[in-house]
Amino acid sequence: MSTAAVLSAPAVHSLWTTAAEPVDKIPAPTIEYAQLAPILIVVGAAVLGILLEAFVPRRARYHAQLFLAVVGLAAAFAATVGLAASGHASTQARIAAMGAIAVDGPALFLQGTILLTALVAVFTFAERRLDPAHHGHRVDSFAAEAAAVPGSEHEKSAVKAGFTTTEVFPLALFAVAGMLVFPAANDLLTLFIALEVFSLPLYLLCAVARRKRLMSQEAAVKYFLLGAFSSAFLLFGIALLYGYAGSVSYARIADVVDGAVTDVDPALASTMGNDVLLLIGFALLLTGLLFKVGAVPFHMWTPDVYQGAPTPVTGFTAAATKVAAFGAMLRLLYVVLPGLTWDWRPVMWGVAIVTMLGGAVVAITQTDIKRLLAYSSIAHAGFILAGVIAATPEGVSSVLFYLAAYSFVTIGAFAVVTLVRDAGGEATHLSQWAGLGRRSPLVAAVFAVFLLAFAGIPLTSGFSGKFAVFKAAAEGGAGALVVVGVIASAIAAFFYIRVIVLMFFSEPKPEGPTVAVPSPLTMTAIGVGVAVTLVLGLAPQYFLDLAGSAGTFVR
Amino acid sequence: MNPVNYLYLAALLFTIGATGVLIRRNAIVVFMCVELMLNACNLAFVAFSRMHGNLDGQIIAFFTMVVAAAEVVVGLAIIVSLFRSRHSASVDDASLMKL
Numbered sequence: 001m002s003t004a005a006v007l008s009a010p011a012v013h014s015l016w017t018t019a020a021e022p023v024d025k026i027p028a029p030t031i032e033y034a035q036l037a038p039i040l041i042v043v044g045a046a047v048l049g050i051l052l053e054a055f056v057p058r059r060a061r062y063h064a065q066l067f068l069a070v071v072g073l074a075a076a077f078a079a080t081v082g083l084a085a086s087g088h089a090s091t092q093a094r095i096a097a098m099g100a101i102a103v104d105g106p107a108l109f110l111q112g113t114i115l116l117t118a119l120v121a122v123f124t125f126a127e128r129r130l131d132p133a134h135h136g137h138r139v140d141s142f143a144a145e146a147a148a149v150p151g152s153e154h155e156k157s158a159v160k161a162g163f164t165t166t167e168v169f170p171l172a173l174f175a176v177a178g179m180l181v182f183p184a185a186n187d188l189l190t191l192f193i194a195l196e197v198f199s200l201p202l203y204l205l206c207a208v209a210r211r212k213r214l215m216s217q218e219a220a221v222k223y224f225l226l227g228a229f230s231s232a233f234l235l236f237g238i239a240l241l242y243g244y245a246g247s248v249s250y251a252r253i254a255d256v257v258d259g260a261v262t263d264v265d266p267a268l269a270s271t272m273g274n275d276v277l278l279l280i281g282f283a284l285l286l287t288g289l290l291f292k293v294g295a296v297p298f299h300m301w302t303p304d305v306y307q308g309a310p311t312p313v314t315g316f317t318a319a320a321t322k323v324a325a326f327g328a329m330l331r332l333l334y335v336v337l338p339g340l341t342w343d344w345r346p347v348m349w350g351v352a353i354v355t356m357l358g359g360a361v362v363a364i365t366q367t368d369i370k371r372l373l374a375y376s377s378i379a380h381a382g383f384i385l386a387g388v389i390a391a392t393p394e395g396v397s398s399v400l401f402y403l404a405a406y407s408f409v410t411i412g413a414f415a416v417v418t419l420v421r422d423a424g425g426e427a428t429h430l431s432q433w434a435g436l437g438r439r440s441p442l443v444a445a446v447f448a449v450f451l452l453a454f455a456g457i458p459l460t461s462g463f464s465g466k467f468a469v470f471k472a473a474a475e476g477g478a479g480a481l482v483v484v485g486v487i488a489s490a491i492a493a494f495f496y497i498r499v500i501v502l503m504f505f506s507e508p509k510p511e512g513p514t515v516a517v518p519s520p521l522t523m524t525a526i527g528v529g530v531a532v533t534l535v536l537g538l539a540p541q542y543f544l545d546l547a548g549s550a551g552t553f554v555r
Numbered sequence: 556m557n558p559v560n561y562l563y564l565a566a567l568l569f570t571i572g573a574t575g576v577l578i579r580r581n582a583i584v585v586f587m588c589v590e591l592m593l594n595a596c597n598l599a600f601v602a603f604s605r606m607h608g609n610l611d612g613q614i615i616a617f618f619t620m621v622v623a624a625a626e627v628v629v630g631l632a633i634i635v636s637l638f639r640s641r642h643s644a645s646v647d648d649a650s651l652m653k654l
Contacts, residue, residue, distance in 0.1 A: 217633070221634060228586070239600050
């Protein structure tokens, strides 16, 4: 595309009208396969997963898919670590694939986080011991056949035949592939494509719950319509920024914003003087990203989707989407638009304040544990925004650390939610959780650890993360924001502690829910969550240093 | 013709689409309005491409069409499965989780 950029309008016109003059050879793109290995491995595993779905007999599919997903994600993680170890996170940072994808510290750190999160999430996807076996077949959280109408003969026969939706594994891998590209995207087109690649599988995953399928489908429709709506905004923002700068490359747009371009043709001269294109385009682009992280006022979908989606999918969406979307937002604000810091900071201040307070206050009134965690995730989006607003390298590394800490707590918390069950599936109403600590102290204690981490109590990862973010925000000149953040944290601590009190200090109901004994898969997921929470809380320094050394964007 | 006029048209189409998403109640119609917004984006891309004399915008328009097609596949699958279990595609009827 870069060669086309230097052609004048009549020259471009001649490309498709006459072949009077021979067209220059289009140079073949150079792709750095080694630097893109994490992404390519995950995409390859996802494509292989589709082929397995087509060619492997049905009874062998579950194990084949699980094996492929785990191996694919682990290999991609190893490739990420390899890239970071060979210096791509610091001195060897590169822009690969003809300027489309950045391979630098923040990208590799976030990709590693997403891959580990996804690996743990795949374990929760694969759990098959929570529900009693139907007709001798073990069942997971996903519908026997998602296309069958709930309660119909079609569905009954699918259940009887022991069908399972093993497509969830390749779908999750495709979503992970999009999420890996999203924070590394170095031009706006790649950003948009990555957004769609990770969103579309998530819409489908939301719709395939085994239990409470009407709610699940409703969640999927809401997520899909609002997600498509917001990505249309994002795309129009991209169109306006393209109109402003005449290019979708991050570096080029940054230069045009700074007025540091030398080759100004008349068309560019007229559009780059037009700040309306820049500001509206940027606002629309930011709207799309704020929707994905679930910031107020674009949070409306969050509680419904979190509640309706199958709980393993909720955990995956809540953790990994946030990491990917905040990564993309950081790159956009720090690489493309440092020249606009004075324009975006006041807006983001407002968004961060209403997000922190809105999420924390509304969460108090919730009576469903999944909705409560949804509003808590909104409040956390606000805390992370405080770190984004710092606009310093410390801001970047504090956000990286916070995202890593938050994603494991989230996956672990939702994994615990899958364990507490009654006859109708998961018992998510808070009244059903009363006295859980008396009945199964271990599960309640683990959940209490996650809640304390969400609340930011010392000795948990939540405290280290919040401290890093607020410190960066205060040093970045956002002291008032930190005050609001601490107040919101105090409000949020109230409802986390309330759940803990409910679990440990109230009488269990006689016909309350039971706690299912999971297979080693979910145990691993929860165990990893607890371990990361405690390690990042007790000895955060190594990981803070890691995030600190990964805090520089390549341009 | 001045390509700026196409930008006004694109903005108008985008606004019509966004308004439709907000006021229509049938999920299919809402979805068609989203598609209208995507097409408005395409028109803006092509118009800007003509103004700047480079092909980036036209290439992006192709990508957008492919994305829109993929979105139709996923979206219709979800909306049809909702319709089959509820016999209604109204976004107001889907309110199991309202507070």
